[in-house]
Amino acid sequence: MIERTLPVACPLDCGGGCPLLAHIEDGKVVRITNNPNGDPHMAGCIKGLQMTRVLYAPDRLVKPLIRNGPRGSGQFREAEWGEALDLVAKRLIKIKDRYGAASIFRLGSAGTSTGALYETVNITRRFLALLGGYTDITDGYSSAAGKYTTPFVLGTRAAGIDAGTLRSSKMIILWGANIAEARLEGALEAHVREAKARGVPVIFIDPRRTLTAKTLATKWIPIYPGTDSAMMMAVLHVLIIEGMVKRAFVEKYSYGFDELGDHVLGRDDGVPKTPEWAAGICGTPAAEIRDLARRYGRSQPTAIIPGLSIQRTLGGEEAIRMSIALQVATANLGVEGGSSGALTWGTLPTPRMGNLPSLDNPADASVTAYKWADAVLEGRKGGYPTNIKAFYNVGGNYLSTAADTHKVIRAFQSVEFSVCHDFFLTPTAKYCDIVLPAAMFLERNDIVIADGGNHVMFSHKVAEPPGEAKTDYEIFCLLAERLGFLPAYSEGRTEGEWLDKFIAESEIPDAAEFKEKGIYFGVDQHRVSLSSFKADPKANPLKTPSGLVQIRSDAYAKTGYPAIPTCRAAAPDLSHPLRLISPKSRYRVHSENWNIPFFRERERHALWINPADASARGIADGDAILIHNQIGKVRIPAMVTPNIMVGVVCLQEGAWPTFDEDSVETSGSPNVLAPTEPTMPSRATRTHTIFVQVEKSG
Ligand SMILES: Nc1nc2c(c(=O)[nH]1)N[C@H]1C(S)=C(S)[C@@H](COP(=O)(O)OP(=O)(O)OC[C@H]3O[C@@H](n4cnc5c(=O)[nH]c(N)nc54)[C@H](O)[C@@H]3O)O[C@H]1N2
Ligand SMILES: Nc1nc2c(c(=O)[nH]1)N[C@H]1C(S)=C(S)[C@@H](COP(=O)(O)OP(=O)(O)OC[C@H]3O[C@@H](n4cnc5c(=O)[nH]c(N)nc54)[C@H](O)[C@@H]3O)O[C@H]1N2
Ligand SMILES: [Mo]
Numbered sequence: 261m262i263e264r265t266l267p268v269a270c271p272l273d274c275g276g277g278c279p280l281l282a283h284i285e286d287g288k289v290v291r292i293t294n295n296p297n298g299d300p301h302m303a304g305c306i307k308g309l310q311m312t313r314v315l316y317a318p319d320r321l322v323k324p325l326i327r328n329g330p331r332g333s334g335q336f337r338e339a340e341w342g343e344a345l346d347l348v349a350k351r352l353i354k355i356k357d358r359y360g361a362a363s364i365f366r367l368g369s370a371g372t373s374t375g376a377l378y379e380t381v382n383i384t385r386r387f388l389a390l391l392g393g394y395t396d397i398t399d400g401y402s403s404a405a406g407k408y409t410t411p412f413v414l415g416t417r418a419a420g421i422d423a424g425t426l427r428s429s430k431m432i433i434l435w436g437a438n439i440a441e442a443r444l445e446g447a448l449e450a451h452v453r454e455a456k457a458r459g460v461p462v463i464f465i466d467p468r469r470t471l472t473a474k475t476l477a478t479k480w481i482p483i484y485p486g487t488d489s490a491m492m493m494a495v496l497h498v499l500i501i502e503g504m505v506k507r508a509f510v511e512k513y514s515y516g517f518d519e520l521g522d523h524v525l526g527r528d529d530g531v532p533k534t535p536e537w538a539a540g541i542c543g544t545p546a547a548e549i550r551d552l553a554r555r556y557g558r559s560q561p562t563a564i565i566p567g568l569s570i571q572r573t574l575g576g577e578e579a580i581r582m583s584i585a586l587q588v589a590t591a592n593l594g595v596e597g598g599s600s601g602a603l604t605w606g607t608l609p610t611p612r613m614g615n616l617p618s619l620d621n622p623a624d625a626s627v628t629a630y631k632w633a634d635a636v637l638e639g640r641k642g643g644y645p646t647n648i649k650a651f652y653n654v655g656g657n658y659l660s661t662a663a664d665t666h667k668v669i670r671a672f673q674s675v676e677f678s679v680c681h682d683f684f685l686t687p688t689a690k691y692c693d694i695v696l697p698a699a700m701f702l703e704r705n706d707i708v709i710a711d712g713g714n715h716v717m718f719s720h721k722v723a724e725p726p727g728e729a730k731t732d733y734e735i736f737c738l739l740a741e742r743l744g745f746l747p748a749y750s751e752g753r754t755e756g757e758w759l760d761k762f763i764a765e766s767e768i769p770d771a772a773e774f775k776e777k778g779i780y781f782g783v784d785q786h787r788v789s790l791s792s793f794k795a796d797p798k799a800n801p802l803k804t805p806s807g808l809v810q811i812r813s814d815a816y817a818k819t820g821y822p823a824i825p826t827c828r829a830a831a832p833d834l835s836h837p838l839r840l841i842s843p844k845s846r847y848r849v850h851s852e853n854w855n856i857p858f859f860r861e862r863e864r865h866a867l868w869i870n871p872a873d874a875s876a877r878g879i880a881d882g883d884a885i886l887i888h889n890q891i892g893k894v895r896i897p898a899m900v901t902p903n904i905m906v907g908v909v910c911l912q913e914g915a916w917p918t919f920d921e922d923s924v925e926t927s928g929s930p931n932v933l934a935p936t937e938p939t940m941p942s943r944a945t946r947t948h949t950i951f952v953q954v955e956k957s958g
Contacts, residue, residue, distance in 0.1 A: 267295050267778020269708035269717035270308040271378070271701050272849045273370035275605055276446040277710025278304040279779045280311075282702065282722040289315060289702060289722050297777040299715075299785075301423070301450035305443055306862075307849060311702065313858040315723060320683055321697035322727020331673055334690045341728065341738070348694055349742040351677045352391060355650045361393035362623035363649040365636065365675075369400050369629065370850050371655015376615040376707035376762045377755065378732055380655025386619055387736045388652060390745040393623025395646045400629050401661070404944030405571040406580045406603040412813045413584050415803030419600035419789045420607035421563065422714060423451040427786075428597030431559035434464045435583060436488065436567035440472040441846035444567075444605050445712025452476050461559070463552065465491070466567075467841060468868070468910060469903040481552060482905040485841050486573035486949040487542040487829040492582035494538035494546075495553040496524050499589055504557030509591035513797055515804075516812020520585055520824045533827070541829055543907055557590060561597035565604055569843065574939045574949040575828030582825045585811050593809065594794025596786065606711035608789060611782040613709060613716050614762030630938040630945045633662060636671040651692070653680035654732060657916075659687035660851035663934035663947060664891055665917050665925065681732055684855055687916045696735055699725035704733075705755055707762055714782035716766070718759075718775045731755070819941035836889050836951035838873065842913045842930035843948075851914040865928050866899035868910035869954065874900040877955055884957040886924070887911070889950070892932035894925040895957050909954060913947075 263285050270278045279298035283291040292309050294302070324344035329335025355363055366388055371380030388394035399407070410417050423445060426432060432455055439448050453476060456462050464470075464477035465488070473480040483491055499505050500521055510517045526532035535546035535553070542549070556562055564587055570579040583601035584593070592598030625645040627635040639647035651672070662668050672678060672691035681698040682689050689695045703725040708717040725731070730738075733755055740749035753761065763771045768780050792800040801807030805815065817823035832839055844850070847859040854860065867885060879885055881900040886893060887909070896911070904910055917929035925932040931947070939946045 263290070266720040266722050267297070267718060268292070268702060268722060269719040269778065270304065270311070271372045271374045271706065271708045271719065272307065272852070273373040274305070274307070274443040274849055275711035276305065276308070276443045277374050277708050277717065278302060278308050278446040279717050280304050280308055282720070284722055295778050297779050299447060299781070301447035303446065303450060306847065307853065310858060313856050314683070314853065315700060315702050317684070317856055319685070319855060320726045320729070321685060321695065322729060323697060325685070325695040327693045331691050332669065334685065336695065344694055344696060345738050345742060348679050349739055352650065353743070355677055356392055359647065359649045360623070361391065362395050362625040362646040364388060364391070364394045365648045365651050366394050366396050367632070367651050367653040367658060368656030369397070370661070372701060374708050374710060375701070376613060376709060377758050378701070378704060378706045379615070380732065382616055382618055383732050383736060384652060384654045385621065386616060387740065387749060389619035389621050390740065390748050391743060393621050394652070395623065395648060396621060396626040397629050397632050398626045399944065401945045403568050403571065403603055403605065404629065405576040405939055405942040406568065408942035408944065409577040409580045410602045412816045413581055413804070413810050414600065414602060414790070417602070418607045418609070419602035420604040420712070421599050421789060422608065422785055422787045423448045423712065424786045425596050425788055426451040426455050426563055429455055429460055429561055429563045430597065431556065431562040432460060432462045433556065433562060433564045434462065434472060434477065434567070435564055436466055436569040437565045438466060438470045438472045438567060438843060440476055441470055442567065442844035445710065447713055449476065461555065467905050467908040471846065481548055482544060484541070484543040484905070484908060485839050486575065488570045489575060489578040489582045489825060490533070490538045490541040490827045490829055491544060491549055492579065492586055493524050493533035493827055494535045494549045495556060496520070496586060496589060497533045498535065498550055498553035499557050500524060502554065502557065505589045506591035510588060513593065513794070514588045514809040514811050515806035516810065516824060517585070517588065519812050523824055523826065541827065543905060560590065561592050561595045562590060563592070563597060563599040564601050565599065566601070568603060568605065569948050571603070572945045572948045574830040574946045576939050576944070576946065577821070577942055578825045578828055584809065585825060588809050588811065594788060594790040596788050596791070600790055604712070608714065608787055610709050610714060611716050611780060612765070612767040613707060614765030616758065628938070628943045630663060630943060631936060633664065633667045633671040634936055636674060637667065649676045651675055651678035653678065653688060653692065657686045657688045657851040659691060660854070660914060660916055660929055661931065663931055663936045663945065665929060665932045666892055666923070667936060681735055686851065697727065697729035698735070699729050699731040703729070704731045705759055707759060714785055714787065715779055717779045719778070720775070821941055830949055832951040836953050837907070838952050838954055839908045840887070840930065840933060840950040840952045841908060841910045841948045842950070843910065845912040845914055848914045851916060854914055854916050864899055865912065865915060866897045867928070867954065868899050868901055868904040870904050870906045870908070871900050871902060872906045873909070873954070874898060879954070879956050885954055886957040887933060887952050887954050889933050889952045891935050892925060893923070894928060894930070894932050896926070896928035909952065
């Protein structure tokens with residue numbers, strides 16, 4: 261039997277963008293390994309290496325489905341492509357003619373997030389733009405607070421680092437960054453592991469003792485979710501009091517630092533932000549915070565790598581402003597081995613590469629992601645730009661991943677028409693009128709541009725789509741043909757012709773070599789953002805009003821929130837005293853893989869609860885419990901574990917929700933409990949600030 265190999269690249273939403281190699285025997289993918297042409301630090305995770313479990317899953321969709329039962333019931337009949345596509349085209353035109361193009365809402369986010377051709381958001385936007393326009397979702401669930409805030413402080417969002425620069429770090433702080441599980445890029449974990457092996461302290465600040473705490477960190481510091489700005493202020497308090505602030509750096513590179521210093525010392529409000537003050541907010545012993553500050557103040561360079569988690573909280577904007585302020589105070593910004601303190605993810609340029617051209621949205625209407633269901637339900641009356649009548653969903657499973665599942669269901673019930681493309685009959689697909697079976701990345705060719713690092717990858721088609729499944733591009737071309745705009749959509753190009761065009765537009769000198777190796781590296785693999793500003797702030801000022809790091813921002817103050825960072829951590833109320841977090845599982849990408857037994861069996865899905873909180877409620881490991889708040893109820897077993905701090909409970913993101921007759925959710929889907937009230941002023945997601953009560957379920 262002859263085995264051959266072809267490079268592929270995982271385009272899923274973990275930011276990893278990992279270079280992989282598919283091993284093919286008799287036309288079947290039998291194994292996936294790491295692509296040896298990648299950097300040795302790049303290693304695929306279990307999701308990528310076991311992708312054949314998804315590829316050959318027995319529940320892959322193989323035919324178009326047309327709903328013939330109530331929405332959500334899962335009752336569909338199989339249809340021929342011709343019938344399904346005619347229906348989609350007819351309904352879209354009818355809705356557009358009757359209510360205007362902006363009544364069509366584009367849903368979906370994670371899907372394929374890094375494909376030059378198949379990026380699910382981009383490929384859908386192009387189609388809907390040619391249809392005449394749509395209402396778009398902007399900002400996303402991931403990093404909206406950080407993206408909003410960082411330009412006020414740094415004048416740019418491009419403030420990340422290449423993981424290779426950690427070779428120069430003397431200390432690494434993973435601040436809510438659980439990188440061994442919630443991957444932020446393919447090479448980060450190996451670089452942190454190497455640093456640890458060199459004797460570099462790796463501090464992990466997280467409410468949970470996770471795999472990162474166990475395998476990568478030298479120290480775990482627990483913290484209540486949503487309180488990072490308080491701990492950061494206390495760290496700064498110690499740095500100031502103990503004379504460890506690098507004054508010359510602060511003066512040369514920042515604006516308004518002293519005002520923050522006065523606030524931290526309590527000169528403006530009479531509340532010194534000491535470790536003892538923070539201990540009461542963060543649930544972390546003051547001695548731990550003081551020790552962290554001293555070690556941090558002494559170790560240079562130190563890289564703070566914030567997780568996206570710290571800004572997906574109420575007041576999460578301030579955690580990002582504060583972590584930048586800390587890196588300024590310690591002279592770690594713009595320095596190799598340091599970091600800016602801003603999000604490191606997806607912020608530095610990648611090698612030049614063409615991609616499917618985006619088109620202006622003629623309807624020019626959009627809604628911020630966290631409020632999308634409210635926008636559907638309230639429409640113009642609620643101050644939103646449009647009245648929504650139809651959904652076009654590609655690459656999203658919002659029944660599982662969007663906040664307030666009951667509201668999401670009402671939104672799906674409210675529209676006249678909904679269509680989605682997916683590999684599986686997800687809970688979201690079940691609420692759609694037409695479900696079109698899509699090909700996954702191993703069944704098509706694409707170019708993958710990773711979120712982290714400086715490389716691009718070619719991903720070959722290594723399998724045929726199952727049954728009659730088609731690629732998203734084929735589906736959109738067939739629809740565009742029916743709607744009369746195929747020439748504009750496809751520009752007459754096949755998949756392969758687009759990819760050749762993108763490579764021709766790229767900096768890659770040899771297309772054949774790129775396809776054969778599967779990866780191309782940009783010239784510089786050790787980029788430090790803001791390093792030219794650091795080298796000469798007069799010649800290379802930041803794009804802020806002062807040209808410096810804007811610790812105080814009058815522009816930010818115009819949003820109604822203070823000009824300097826403040827602590828806006830929300831505290832639970834007496835009836836909902838526990839703080840619920842809903843982080844990523846290492847076995848899933850959001851809700852993806854929930855339906856794949858191989859992945860499900862590897863992890864117990866239950867509510868993490870500390871033994872003290874459990875015994876106070878008479879809860880033993882494995883007991884059925886009810887988690888509840890004003891938004892919803894979830895019944896699921898408890899997992900009593902010291903790996904979560906007292907006062908915090910955790911239900912990992914991604915369960916496909918199921919409900920009993922009393923509307924109690926029974927799979928363990930945390931978004932049933934998530935309010936859609938966003939963090940302000942960014943109007944971003946706050947899914948790590950949810951307050952609940954937990955009790956034994958009778
Ligand atoms: N395996 C896997 N990896 C992924 C993804 C995935 O779905 N699966 N998704 C990718 C995507 S789209 C994104 S946006 C990123 C998300 O990246 P993150 O936001 O970093 O991921 P989370 O898992 O939500 O949270 C990371 C850690 O922060 C902790 N945490 C929660 N709240 C707080 C807090 O307020 N403060 C502190 N200090 N810690 C807190 C959690 O316990 C968790 O261990 O991950 C990417 N990587
Ligand atoms: N409670 C809570 N909720 C969260 C989070 C959290 O931390 N806690 N994290 C949030 C974050 S950071 C994010 S980014 C969102 C993600 O939210 P979603 O975008 O809904 O994420 P997924 O569950 O990955 O859904 C992607 C869907 O697209 C399908 N798909 C994948 N690739 C393709 C493709 O190429 N073509 C087509 N047609 N379909 C494809 C998959 O099968 C899957 O059904 O979730 C958010 N929700
Ligand atoms: Mo995300």
